[in-house]
Amino acid sequence: MAQSDQKKIKRTRPEVMDAIRDSAIAEFALHGLKGASTQSIAERAGLSKAQLHYYIESKEDLYEKILEHVVDEWIRVFSFGDVELGPRRVLSDYVRKKLEFSFDQPLLSRIFANEMMRGAPVLTPMMSRPRTRTAHAVECINHWIEQGLMRTLDPMLLMMNIWSLTQYFADFEYQARYMLRVKEGQPLDQEHIIAEVTAFVLQGCGVVAED
Amino acid sequence: MAQSDQKKIKRTRPEVMDAIRDSAIAEFALHGLKGASTQSIAERAGLSKAQLHYYIESKEDLYEKILEHVVDEWIRVFSFGDVELGPRRVLSDYVRKKLEFSFDQPLLSRIFANEMMRGAPVLTPMMSRPRTRTAHAVECINHWIEQGLMRTLDPMLLMMNIWSLTQYFADFEYQARYMLRVKEGQPLDQEHIIAEVTAFVLQGCGVVAED
Amino acid sequence: MAQSDQKKIKRTRPEVMDAIRDSAIAEFALHGLKGASTQSIAERAGLSKAQLHYYIESKEDLYEKILEHVVDEWIRVFSFGDVELGPRRVLSDYVRKKLEFSFDQPLLSRIFANEMMRGAPVLTPMMSRPRTRTAHAVECINHWIEQGLMRTLDPMLLMMNIWSLTQYFADFEYQARYMLRVKEGQPLDQEHIIAEVTAFVLQGCGVVAED
Amino acid sequence: MAQSDQKKIKRTRPEVMDAIRDSAIAEFALHGLKGASTQSIAERAGLSKAQLHYYIESKEDLYEKILEHVVDEWIRVFSFGDVELGPRRVLSDYVRKKLEFSFDQPLLSRIFANEMMRGAPVLTPMMSRPRTRTAHAVECINHWIEQGLMRTLDPMLLMMNIWSLTQYFADFEYQARYMLRVKEGQPLDQEHIIAEVTAFVLQGCGVVAED
DNA sequence: GATGAATGAGGGTTCATTCAT
DNA sequence: TATGAATGAACCCTCATTCAT
Numbered sequence: 019m020a021q022s023d024q025k026k027i028k029r030t031r032p033e034v035m036d037a038i039r040d041s042a043i044a045e046f047a048l049h050g051l052k053g054a055s056t057q058s059i060a061e062r063a064g065l066s067k068a069q070l071h072y073y074i075e076s077k078e079d080l081y082e083k084i085l086e087h088v089v090d091e092w093i094r095v096f097s098f099g100d101v102e103l104g105p106r107r108v109l110s111d112y113v114r115k116k117l118e119f120s121f122d123q124p125l126l127s128r129i130f131a132n133e134m135m136r137g138a139p140v141l142t143p144m145m146s147r148p149r150t151r152t153a154h155a156v157e158c159i160n161h162w163i164e165q166g167l168m169r170t171l172d173p174m175l176l177m178m179n180i181w182s183l184t185q186y187f188a189d190f191e192y193q194a195r196y197m198l199r200v201k202e203g204q205p206l207d208q209e210h211i212i213a214e215v216t217a218f219v220l221q222g223c224g225v226v227a228e229d
Numbered sequence: 230m231a232q233s234d235q236k237k238i239k240r241t242r243p244e245v246m247d248a249i250r251d252s253a254i255a256e257f258a259l260h261g262l263k264g265a266s267t268q269s270i271a272e273r274a275g276l277s278k279a280q281l282h283y284y285i286e287s288k289e290d291l292y293e294k295i296l297e298h299v300v301d302e303w304i305r306v307f308s309f310g311d312v313e314l315g316p317r318r319v320l321s322d323y324v325r326k327k328l329e330f331s332f333d334q335p336l337l338s339r340i341f342a343n344e345m346m347r348g349a350p351v352l353t354p355m356m357s358r359p360r361t362r363t364a365h366a367v368e369c370i371n372h373w374i375e376q377g378l379m380r381t382l383d384p385m386l387l388m389m390n391i392w393s394l395t396q397y398f399a400d401f402e403y404q405a406r407y408m409l410r411v412k413e414g415q416p417l418d419q420e421h422i423i424a425e426v427t428a429f430v431l432q433g434c435g436v437v438a439e440d
Numbered sequence: 441m442a443q444s445d446q447k448k449i450k451r452t453r454p455e456v457m458d459a460i461r462d463s464a465i466a467e468f469a470l471h472g473l474k475g476a477s478t479q480s481i482a483e484r485a486g487l488s489k490a491q492l493h494y495y496i497e498s499k500e501d502l503y504e505k506i507l508e509h510v511v512d513e514w515i516r517v518f519s520f521g522d523v524e525l526g527p528r529r530v531l532s533d534y535v536r537k538k539l540e541f542s543f544d545q546p547l548l549s550r551i552f553a554n555e556m557m558r559g560a561p562v563l564t565p566m567m568s569r570p571r572t573r574t575a576h577a578v579e580c581i582n583h584w585i586e587q588g589l590m591r592t593l594d595p596m597l598l599m600m601n602i603w604s605l606t607q608y609f610a611d612f613e614y615q616a617r618y619m620l621r622v623k624e625g626q627p628l629d630q631e632h633i634i635a636e637v638t639a640f641v642l643q644g645c646g647v648v649a650e651d
Numbered sequence: 652m653a654q655s656d657q658k659k660i661k662r663t664r665p666e667v668m669d670a671i672r673d674s675a676i677a678e679f680a681l682h683g684l685k686g687a688s689t690q691s692i693a694e695r696a697g698l699s700k701a702q703l704h705y706y707i708e709s710k711e712d713l714y715e716k717i718l719e720h721v722v723d724e725w726i727r728v729f730s731f732g733d734v735e736l737g738p739r740r741v742l743s744d745y746v747r748k749k750l751e752f753s754f755d756q757p758l759l760s761r762i763f764a765n766e767m768m769r770g771a772p773v774l775t776p777m778m779s780r781p782r783t784r785t786a787h788a789v790e791c792i793n794h795w796i797e798q799g800l801m802r803t804l805d806p807m808l809l810m811m812n813i814w815s816l817t818q819y820f821a822d823f824e825y826q827a828r829y830m831l832r833v834k835e836g837q838p839l840d841q842e843h844i845i846a847e848v849t850a851f852v853l854q855g856c857g858v859v860a861e862d
Numbered sequence: 863g864a865t866g867a868a869t870g871a872g873g874g875t876t877c878a879t880t881c882a883t
Numbered sequence: 884t885a886t887g888a889a890t891g892a893a894c895c896c897t898c899a900t901t902c903a904t
Contacts (some may be wrong), residue, residue: 020279031863041320048347056899066354069864071900128346136259137403153406169432171288174426179394182401189400192348193392197363197385214386221380222433242887267874280889282875470769475686478878491885493879518725550768557761558681559825574830591854597847601816604823608815611822614770615814619785619807636808644800644855664866701869704896730895868902876894882888 031073034132037063038073039087042080049141050132051081078140087139090125095119098155105162109180111137113216116184117170121208128189152177169224177224183215248274249284250298253291258336261343262292262351289351296344296352299337306330309366316373316436320391324427327395331402332419338399363388380435387434394426453495459485460495461509464502469547473562474555475502502564507555507563510548517541520577527584527647531602535638538606549610574599591646598645605637607636669704672720675713680758683765684714684773703715713774718766718774719844721759731788738795738858742813746849749817754825754841760821786809802857809856816848 029037041062056077060070075082095115099108111193120127133141151176159173187194187206202205240248252273256265267288271281284342306326310319331338344352363385368386398405398417411417451459463484467476478499482492496502509573517537521530542549555563574596581595609628622628674695689710693703703748704708728748733739753760766774785807791804814842820827820839833839 049263050261050343051264052260053262054898057897064255066865067899067900068866077899131342131346131400131872132261132400134404135342138407143440171428172421172425175422176429178331178397178405178408179400179426179429181404182393182397183390186389190345190393191340193345196349196391197389209387210383214383215390218387218390218433221435224432245888248876266872268872277890278874279891285890288874442837443673471685472683473686474682475684477876479876488886489878490880490887494884499878523660535797552763553768553822554683556823556826557764560829585698593834593850594843594847597844600819600823600827600830601848601851603826604810604815604819607819608811611764612767612811612815615767618771619811632805633808634804637812640809641802643857644851670896688893690893696873699869700895701897702867705867759881866902867904869898869900869904871898872902873897877890877892879889881887881889883888 026080034063034065034073038070038080039067039084039092042084043125043129046081046084046132047128048104050136051078054081055065065088068129082144084129086144088130089141089144091123091126092119096151098151098158101155101158105159105167105223106220108217108226109223112214113180113184113219114212116180117187117208117215120184120186120188121206124191124199127185131189133186171223180219183219187211231309233319235418238312244274245274245284248433249276249281249291250295251337253295254336254340257292257343258339261347262289265292290322293351293355295340297355299341300355302337303330304362307312307362309362310370312369312372314380316370319369320434320436321427321431322397324391324430325423327391327427328398328423331395331397331399332417333397335402342396342400378436382434391430398422411423448584449490455488455576456485456495460487460502461506464506465547465551468488468506468554469550472558492594502530504562507552508566509551510552510578511525511563511566513545514541515573516574520573520580521582524582527581527589527645529640530580530645531645532638535602535641536607536634538602539609539634539637542606542608542610543628546610546613549607554605555609589647592647601644602641609633667696667698667706671703671713672717675717676762680712680761681718682770684711687714689761698840709713712824715773715777717762717825719777721763722774722777724756725752726758726784729784731784731791734791734794738801739853741791742852742856743849744815746813746852749813750820750841750845750848753817753819753821754839757824759819760818764818764822780784800858805854810854813852818853819846830852 036086038059041059042054044062045059048054054123056067056070059080060067063070065073096112099111101108126147133139138145156173159168159176160173162168163170163173192205194200194206195202198206235331249270252264252270255273256270256327265288267278267281270291271278272279276284281407307323308324308329331433344350367384369385370379370382373379374381374384402417405417406413409417460481463481464476470476478489478492482489485492487495495607496549497541511539518534518541521533523530539613540544560567577599578595581590581593581598584590585592585595613628616622617624620628653771668718671692674692675693678692681687686688687710689703692713693700696703698706699767700755717722729752733742734741766772777790782804788810789806792809795801796803824839827833831839
């Protein structure tokens with residue numbers, strides 16, 4: 019929209035790269051790797067197809083980079099917190115952060131979801147590093163269970179449950195809007211959702227109420 | 230693959246139509262509407278592209294039909310049950326049915342997820358009928374809350390939570406396998422998952438334990 | 441239209457052949473030989489494509505037959521009349537017959553026009569017989585000129601002029617309607633046109649008024 | 652044919668566009684919109700199909716542009732002249748210009764004829780502007796009739812008559828050659844035709860001879 | 863850096879026709 | 884006769900990418 023109005027504002031290389039990444043995110047989120055077209059990405063970024071290919075290596079490569087970006091963002095944002103703070107505090111924070119990310123960056127989540135639904139053919143080769151983060155979270159949870167701070171449950175499944183509960187508001191935003199009767203332009207009631215989901219998770223884990 | 234070896238096993242029209250639908254489901258689940266190619270669908274079904282177009286009207290139309298099929302299946306399978314049975318029984322059944330569907334028909338769920346992530350451009354025009362089913366579920370839940378059978382919560386958000394918790398095992402099957410360290414060929418421990426998710430939901434709703 | 445309402449009224453072979461010819465005339469008039477599709481012809485005739493090809497040899501052949509039909513019709517209808525009747529009578533009759541044919545059978549004329557515009561590639565091989573009819577007309581006209589019944593002119597060009605003046609109302613019916621401001625459904629004022637064109641031709645030939 | 656021998660004579664963009672337009676004119680004149688193939692147009696212009704589509708938007712669009720070109724050319728060339736010059740002079744000029752255009756640019760005329768025969772589906776939406784030109788001509792003719800410079804007649808029909816008489820030598824060039832026994836390569840006797848048609852028109856209108 | 867052009871493959875779809883049944 | 888199915892070519896058009904300039 020904006021880039022078509024103002025003609026020929028020379029952009030620096032990083033600016034162009036950002037524009038490309040944003041455009042690609044939008045297209046990949048909409049149509050997946052195969053369905054996205056370099057044409058559309060170029061247009062969105064205010065470039066010609068030839069120009070685009072000057073900046074990127076290939077569509078596949080661009081996709082990979084973005085996927086990497088998604089994973090990096092998640093690692094950056096979703097720290098599980100300190101065990102000592104207890105499950106109530108840690109889980110509440112975690113759910114909030116995940117939900118806020120879903121509200122703010124739904125497209126990133128959708129790209130990831132798309133990749134997963136296809137069996138993660140591109141992500142798998144990238145994922146050589148060990149999953150220390152999840153391991154850490156599992157440890158925490160087990161520790162809390164042992165301490166009687168939450169009910170006995172499968173920690174890994176808890177992580178997956180939280181994942182799905184929070185991811186939902188990014189991937190299925192449209193469905194959420196439909197069910198909550200919130201029109202396209204209007205914002206969801208984020209605090210209400212955070213409160214409800216948090217309560218659901220805490221209760222689901224049997225986290226004892228603070229006294 | 231196999232079908233190219235054995236020549237000319239005449240199939241009846243419904244058999245061919247079924248093969249086409251299955252192939253299309255696989256392709257659409259993998260690549261979405263835009264990314265799926267009639268070429269691939271035809272090959273999967275053991276047909277030439279020209280042959281395929283003898284049986285279908287267009288790619289769009291085929292997609293629509295399948296989407297309709299998905300919705301119909303869901304309506305058929307996911308009845309919410311009788312209020313009188315109480316939340317424990319009804320929610321347990323509901324969660325089980327949804328999870329089993331996710332385990333059995335993950336592709337259908339993924340097609341739906343894909344459609345949703347794109348803003349439901351094809352589904353929306355099809356959805357004229359009122360959402361009586363969801364309305365019914367909401368009523369039930371409210372009734373249970375009033376009766377003190379579960380804690381106070383937003384019924385619609387509960388429905389969405391259950392949706393995401395169960396849908397996860399279809400859409401993110403690959404992620405689930407990765408986290409639970411279950412190899413491609415091997416089955417997930419479905420009963421364990423059902424038990425854990427059910428417990429999580431019941432606890433999350435604050436459904437009182439049976440005595 | 442009619443054939444889609446009444447299902448399965450068995451038609452005799454000639455009836456079917458007639459339906460095919462009519463459909464083909466409509467399609468060829470609209471799109472020419474290359475642009476017409478057997479699909480459309482079959483549909484118009486209430487047949488399947490396979491059925492159609494049972495009745496016809498090929499699209500080309502069908503076209504040829506129809507072209508033959510057009511030429512035959514013209515030969516049948518457009519006799520130039522007797523010299524003895526004089527130019528006024530003969531030319532008036534001739535113009536009237538040609539115009540009435542244009543009004544009644546514009547499609548036939550258009551197929552012919554189309555063939556001509558393409559250089560008559562199909563018609564030429566069919567036209568081996570000598571053009572005795574035109575020769576006869578030229579003779580008549582020359583005779584009338586010698587007798588002082590009309591002004592001196594090139595008889596062949598006169599024939600071509602009459603041809604174009606009359607053919608116009610078939611081939612350019614749409615333009616005529618546009619210029620005369622006659623809506624699609626309504627009929628042209630045929631008698632007015634016949635009167636005007638006849639007067640124009642007679643005057644153009646310098647045919648002396650009857651006393 | 653020739654262009655396939657000599658490789659890589661780089662053409663400027665306008666040159667290529669011209670080649671495309673000429674090729675398209677030839678194909679559309681031969682086969683109409685539906686019957687013309689981009690394949691043939693590309694080949695004629697010495698391009699690949701993909702190349703062609705780099706220069707044009709679509710077949711339909713190319714056709715539209717050409718139709719516009721035809722109409723523009725006609726508007727440019729066919730001015731009706733000044734009333735004061737009198738019918739003899741004006742009509743003679745007009746007939747000559749129209750005939751010369753038919754001789755020089757028969758293909759353009761045929762594309763128009765083809766469009767008309769199909770009911771002008773593409774032209775109609777383009778024709779919003781008022782037909783001031785025809786209105787002007789009608790006025791002139793009426794004026795001359797009132798002044799006794801020509802016989803009483805329907806001015807609009809006169810215009811249509813002139814149209815058909817002159818258009819004939821473009822659309823039915825092949826028939827004209829056949830009847831006048833002029834072989835494919837050889838030119839028609841244009842001056843003779845102009846003289847005869849002009850005389851026919853003037854006489855047909857009853858335009859009084861100059862003294 | 864940026865642009866116009868080219869390319870060969872593939873996109874979805876229709877073609878005229880044939881062949882069993 | 885009529886029908887469903889098959890076929891291989893052709894339809895218009897877009898694809899991702901490359902290459903001179």
